[in-house]
Amino acid sequence: MSSATEPLPGTSDCWEPEVLDWIELETAAREIFHRYGYAEVRTPIFERTEVFVRSLGDETDVVQKEMYTFTDRGGRSLTLxxxxxxGVIRAVADRGLEQGEEARVFYFGPMFRGERPAAGRRRQFHQVxxxxxxxDSPWMDAECIAMLSHFLDQIGVTGGKIKINSRGLPEDRPQVSAALAEYFTPHAPGMCEDCQRRLTTNIWRMLDCKNPAxxxxxxxxxxxxxxxGDDTRAFFARVCQSLDxxxxxxxxxxxxVRGLDYYIHTVFEITHPGLGAQDALAGGGRYRIVLPGAKKPVEGIGFAAGMERLLLARASLGRQTTAVAxxxxxxxxxxxxxxxPGLRLAQELRATLSGLRVKADFTGRSLKxxxxxxxxSGARLALIRGDNELAENVVLCRDMTTSEQQSVPAADLMAWIDERRTTLFA
RNA sequence: GUGGCUGUAGCUCAGUUGGUUAGAGCGUCUGGUUGUGGCCCAGAAGGUCGCCGGUUCAAUUCCGGUCAGUCACCCCA
Known part of the structure; x- marks a missing residue:
C-alpha cells in the first residue's frame, strides 16, 4: 500500500516466525550435506559478468534477459x-584443484533474476x-541424486517426483538435433507459434512445450x-543402475530438457504437486564449465533447490510453522x-541463566x-518491582500460567528461578 | 517482456445502482476505583477508498492511464 516502504517487486521481507523455518532448513541442509562429506562455501553475491555468460551460455534465457547487470565505478560489468x-566453480578454480582432487561443497544464499514474479518465483530467491x-564418475551422479532425495525426506518434503534424463556430450548433439529436426519439421505447421520458432532457435525445447497439441x-x-554415442549411453545406464x-x-x-548450456550427461529435476505452475523444487545435473581465461573445462555434478519452494511444498503438506514466544x-x-533496577536485573538474568529469553518493559506504563x-510476549514468568519491592529488597515473581505469585528476596532470585527452571520453562 | 484477476482502517473484508460525517470483525490503546495479564463489558485512536488524469453539478463508486499485488505464459529453483 505505502509504496515507499514496500519491498521492490519480487522481493520480500522475512520475519519471525518464518525466519525460524529458514534457519531450520539451513540447519538441516548443513547436517545432511556434512554427512556426505561436503563442506560449506560462501562465495560473493556478484561476480564479473563473464563468469555467468561463459558458464551458462550466452544464448540462454537467463543470460539474455534475466540478469541484473551493472557497471561498477571501475567500468567493469558485474552481475548479481x-x-x-x-560462482562456486570459479571459487574452486581459484583455489586450485590438484590432479585427481575433488571438491565437494554446498552453499545457500540469495540469487537474482529479473523475471516477472509468480507463485514460487521471485526476483530475489534463495537456493541451497x-x-x-x-x-567424471556416473556413481557420483547417483550419489548426488540420492543425497538430494535424502535431504528432502529429512526436511519433511515428501511426494516429490525425481525425473532424470541425459543431455549427452557436445559431440552427441548434432546427430540428436538433426533427428529432432527431421521428426518435427513435418509436424511444425500444427504446433504452437513458440514451437515453430523453436524449430530453428532451440529445437530441444520443443520436447517439453506445455501446449497440448x-x-x-x-x-x-x-x-x-x-x-x-556408446559411451554416453553407458554412462547414463550406470547412473540408472546405481539409483536402482x-x-x-x-x-x-x-x-x-534444462535451460543452461553447461549441462552434459545426466540432468534431473524434482517436481512437486504442491507448487503450482512453477513446480520444480530442485534441478541439477552434470556440467562442464570453461571459465574466462581457463585452459581446461571443469567438470562436476550438482543441484540447486529453491528454498522458497521447499517451504511452499512443505506447507502444502500441512506442515505448520511453530510460533515461538x-x-x-x-x-x-x-x-x-x-x-x-529492571534494566540491571534483565542483564543479570541473561548473564546467569543462559538460554532464557528476557524482555524488560521500560515504558513506565500501568501495571495492567x-x-x-x-x-x-508469551513469557512464563513475570518479575515485578515497584517502590514497595525495592524498599523491601524483594522481587514479586508471578507464574503467568498458574497466576500464583510470591515475593522472593532479591538475593535469592537467581537460585529461586534456577530451581524452577524445568517446570516453568519446559 | 505478454495476458487475466485484484487494490477500501495494522490485518481479513463489507459498502456506495455516482450524492452530505465510508462500515464490520480481529488487532491496538484507555477505562471497568488505589500496583496485576489471558475471558467479558465500555470507550477511543486509526482511512489522501493505491496514484494521476478524464466524464459529471457531484466520483471511493463510471472511463483511461499508471503503480503495486496475484495468477498464468515465457523460462526456471
Whole structure:
C-alpha cells in the first residue's frame, strides 16, 4: 500500500516466525550435506559478468534477459548471481584443484533474476545447492541424486517426483538435433507459434512445450538417449543402475530438457504437486564449465533447490510453522525508580541463566498495560518491582500460567528461578 | 517482456445502482476505583477508498492511464 516502504517487486521481507523455518532448513541442509562429506562455501553475491555468460551460455534465457547487470565505478560489468554453480566453480578454480582432487561443497544464499514474479518465483530467491567438482564418475551422479532425495525426506518434503534424463556430450548433439529436426519439421505447421520458432532457435525445447497439441507431437519424438554415442549411453545406464541399486525412486523423462548450456550427461529435476505452475523444487545435473581465461573445462555434478519452494511444498503438506514466544521472562518496572533496577536485573538474568529469553518493559506504563504486554510476549514468568519491592529488597515473581505469585528476596532470585527452571520453562 | 484477476482502517473484508460525517470483525490503546495479564463489558485512536488524469453539478463508486499485488505464459529453483 505505502509504496515507499514496500519491498521492490519480487522481493520480500522475512520475519519471525518464518525466519525460524529458514534457519531450520539451513540447519538441516548443513547436517545432511556434512554427512556426505561436503563442506560449506560462501562465495560473493556478484561476480564479473563473464563468469555467468561463459558458464551458462550466452544464448540462454537467463543470460539474455534475466540478469541484473551493472557497471561498477571501475567500468567493469558485474552481475548479481542468477544461480550458484558458476560462482562456486570459479571459487574452486581459484583455489586450485590438484590432479585427481575433488571438491565437494554446498552453499545457500540469495540469487537474482529479473523475471516477472509468480507463485514460487521471485526476483530475489534463495537456493541451497551442492557441487561435486573434479570428477567424471556416473556413481557420483547417483550419489548426488540420492543425497538430494535424502535431504528432502529429512526436511519433511515428501511426494516429490525425481525425473532424470541425459543431455549427452557436445559431440552427441548434432546427430540428436538433426533427428529432432527431421521428426518435427513435418509436424511444425500444427504446433504452437513458440514451437515453430523453436524449430530453428532451440529445437530441444520443443520436447517439453506445455501446449497440448505440441505435447502430442513431442510424445512421438525419437528417444534421444538411443541416438547418442556408446559411451554416453553407458554412462547414463550406470547412473540408472546405481539409483536402482540405492533404492531411489525416479523416472526417466526422455523429454526433460534444462535451460543452461553447461549441462552434459545426466540432468534431473524434482517436481512437486504442491507448487503450482512453477513446480520444480530442485534441478541439477552434470556440467562442464570453461571459465574466462581457463585452459581446461571443469567438470562436476550438482543441484540447486529453491528454498522458497521447499517451504511452499512443505506447507502444502500441512506442515505448520511453530510460533515461538518472544520471551521466557518479562520484567515489569513500576515507577521511574524501578526502571534502572529492571534494566540491571534483565542483564543479570541473561548473564546467569543462559538460554532464557528476557524482555524488560521500560515504558513506565500501568501495571495492567505491562502485564498485557508480558502476556502477549508469551513469557512464563513475570518479575515485578515497584517502590514497595525495592524498599523491601524483594522481587514479586508471578507464574503467568498458574497466576500464583510470591515475593522472593532479591538475593535469592537467581537460585529461586534456577530451581524452577524445568517446570516453568519446559 | 505478454495476458487475466485484484487494490477500501495494522490485518481479513463489507459498502456506495455516482450524492452530505465510508462500515464490520480481529488487532491496538484507555477505562471497568488505589500496583496485576489471558475471558467479558465500555470507550477511543486509526482511512489522501493505491496514484494521476478524464466524464459529471457531484466520483471511493463510471472511463483511461499508471503503480503495486496475484495468477498464468515465457523460462526456471
Amino acid at each position: 548471481r542468477p544461480e550458484g554453480t558458476a 545447492g551442492v557441487e561435486a567438482v573434479g570428477n 505440441c505435447q502430442e507431437v513431442a510424445a512421438g519424438a525419437p528417444d534421444l538417449v538411443s541416438l547418442m 541399486s540405492l533404492g531411489v525412486d525416479y523416472e526417466v523423462a526422455p523429454r526433460l 518472544e520471551a521466557d521472562i518479562a520484567i515489569i518496572s513500576l515507577g521511574e525508580n524501578a526502571i534502572l 498495560a505491562q502485564m498485557r504486554g508480558a502476556n502477549r
